[in-house]
Amino acid sequence: MGVNNPFALYKWQALFDARDIFIDGLTTTLEVAIGALILSVLLGIIFGIAGVFPNKFIRVLNRVYVEFFQNTPLVVQVVFIYNALPQIHIVMPVLLIGIIGVGLYTGAYMAEAVRGGILSVSKGQLEAAMSQGFNYWQAMWYIILPQAKRVMLPSMANQAINLVKNTSVLAMIAGGDLMYQADSWSGSNMYYGPAYLTAGVSYWIICFLLSKYINKLEKKAEV
Amino acid sequence: MFFAKKKLMVLALTALTGLSLLAAGCGSENTSSSSSSSSSSASNDIIQTIKDRGYLKVGCKVDVPLFGYKNPDTGELEGFEIDLSHAIAKKIFGDPSKVEFTPVVAKTRGPLLDSGELDTVIATYTINDERKKQYDFSTPYYTDPVGLLVKTADNINSLKDLSGKTIAVPQGATTRKAVEDAAKAAGIEVKFAEFPTYPECKAALMSGRAAAYAMDTSNLSGYVDSETKILPDKFAPQEYGAATKKGNDALAKLIEDTIQEMKDSGELDQLLTKWKLNK
Numbered sequence: 013m014g015v016n017n018p019f020a021l022y023k024w025q026a027l028f029d030a031r032d033i034f035i036d037g038l039t040t041t042l043e044v045a046i047g048a049l050i051l052s053v054l055l056g057i058i059f060g061i062a063g064v065f066p067n068k069f070i071r072v073l074n075r076v077y078v079e080f081f082q083n084t085p086l087v088v089q090v091v092f093i094y095n096a097l098p099q100i101h102i103v104m105p106v107l108l109i110g111i112i113g114v115g116l117y118t119g120a121y122m123a124e125a126v127r128g129g130i131l132s133v134s135k136g137q138l139e140a141a142m143s144q145g146f147n148y149w150q151a152m153w154y155i156i157l158p159q160a161k162r163v164m165l166p167s168m169a170n171q172a173i174n175l176v177k178n179t180s181v182l183a184m185i186a187g188g189d190l191m192y193q194a195d196s197w198s199g200s201n202m203y204y205g206p207a208y209l210t211a212g213v214s215y216w217i218i219c220f221l222l223s224k225y226i227n228k229l230e231k232k233a234e235v
Numbered sequence: 236m237f238f239a240k241k242k243l244m245v246l247a248l249t250a251l252t253g254l255s256l257l258a259a260g261c262g263s264e265n266t267s268s269s270s271s272s273s274s275s276s277a278s279n280d281i282i283q284t285i286k287d288r289g290y291l292k293v294g295c296k297v298d299v300p301l302f303g304y305k306n307p308d309t310g311e312l313e314g315f316e317i318d319l320s321h322a323i324a325k326k327i328f329g330d331p332s333k334v335e336f337t338p339v340v341a342k343t344r345g346p347l348l349d350s351g352e353l354d355t356v357i358a359t360y361t362i363n364d365e366r367k368k369q370y371d372f373s374t375p376y377y378t379d380p381v382g383l384l385v386k387t388a389d390n391i392n393s394l395k396d397l398s399g400k401t402i403a404v405p406q407g408a409t410t411r412k413a414v415e416d417a418a419k420a421a422g423i424e425v426k427f428a429e430f431p432t433y434p435e436c437k438a439a440l441m442s443g444r445a446a447a448y449a450m451d452t453s454n455l456s457g458y459v460d461s462e463t464k465i466l467p468d469k470f471a472p473q474e475y476g477a478a479t480k481k482g483n484d485a486l487a488k489l490i491e492d493t494i495q496e497m498k499d500s501g502e503l504d505q506l507l508t509k510w511k512l513n514k
Contacts, residue, residue: 013480014482015368016369016480016482018346018349095438095439095441095442095444096442098443103443103444140310182430184430184431184435185430186429186430186444189412192429195342195407195431196406196429197409198342199341199342199367199406199408200407200408200411200412201365202344202345202346202365202369202407204342204345204346204364232251
């Protein structure tokens with residue numbers, strides 16, 4: 013292979029020697045992904061239920077949250093937290109920005125998935141449960157959500173996978189994640205072939221394992 | 236359960252095969268092109284290719300005043316490196332206007348050369364050993380030390396004052412290494428935050444995310460305003476060269492000859508004076 017080849021062997025060798033940088037990046041990506049996933053699922057459940065809540069004011073809260081975060085780009089949100097909030101003396105570490113930024117953003121999509129799931133369960137279920145003496149929350153928890161789960165899970169799974177890939181937005185704000193490290197390392201030596209291929213394969217593996225895990229959950233929910 | 240596992244394996248293998256095919260595909264294509272262009276006859280072909288095409292494809296900066304800058308008033312590209320590109324076009328075609336400029340940023344310079352999208356990159360491209368392995372560089376046409384931009388209000392007066400602080404540097408530039416070495420020599424430790432573009436580095440400085448923005452001085456001077464200043468500390472002179480893809484020897488030689496001739500005739504100095512880059 014010639015020196016011009018983006019995948020020349022010596023470039024792979026250099027990547028292997030610099031593996032600590034990439035492992036570092038992968039660790040950060042995983043930390044952000046896990047944190048943001050937990051946050052987004054929590055937000056999704058809370059705001060999803062809020063979206064079908066009997067009280068109108070609470071339903072409006074759901075709309076405001078969902079419409080705001082769904083209709084502005086994640087990059088803008090993250091860069092705003094990074095560069096604009098310090099002007100009013102809110103300085104968050106980048107890891108936290110990743111978790112909060114990506115978590116809030118994905119939470120809006122999760123909320124829609126949860127809301128859709130709940131709406132798919134016929135209204136009679138809630139009425140029947142309440143006529144049997146369940147209060148609203150009990151009916152929600154024991155009757156509605158278990159049925160809604162089957163509808164919710166596939167779209168929540170999609171969002172979870174998007175979330176993992178969206179953590180790469182941190183590369184824009186020197187977040188130290190996998191994409192940032194690949195950019196930074198390959199930018200100085202121009203060995204971009206191995207760098208981006210490795211980053212891509214790493215994201216693929218995380219997403220693939222995650223989707224397999226969620227498939228398993230879906231199977232369980234069907235029984 | 237067994238079925239699920241088997242399916243998983245098949246999927247994983249499919250994906251891996253796909254990726255390796257992709258890599259191998261890119262690989263073999265490039266191998267053949269590089270092996271053919273390394274023979275001298277193919278090397279002359281590059282000049283012929285450029286002549287047949289009718290213009291020279293140059294990667295330039297559009298956000299570095301004095302070097303490569305798109306003037307917002309006129310919409311025209313201007314700067315020392317733009318003039319230099321025209322001089323090379325004149326050498327090839329006898330007509331300085333036969334250039335097609337493509338804006339580049341630090342990290343797109345390499346890939347655009349590799350793919351053949353550009354004939355040469357003349358874009359404040361610092362010569363270093365890793366880059367020399369992959370690209371041919373001309374004699375340096377300009378030498379620029381790295382400087383540090385800080386906020387006046389922060390009361391930072393030298394590199395030493397930046398101990399333990401974060402310094403913003405552009406991605407894909409040699410600046411980080413230069414500052415790292417200078418910090419080591421000064422016996423201090425600094426942290427780095429890398430950003431894709433120059434304005435983002437400046438934004439990080441202004442928001443307090445970084446205590447300083449390090450970049451080649453000439454580049455930095457375009458970002459000084461009433462709230463910021465450049466420290467007197469300057470280090471690691473960066474040598475700018477025109478880069479060409481390895482194997483395009485004839486083009487590399489032609490550019491080298493042009494720059495040498497301009498140096499000997501004093502034309503290069505005149506150009507530097509024109510852009511107030513004479514030290």
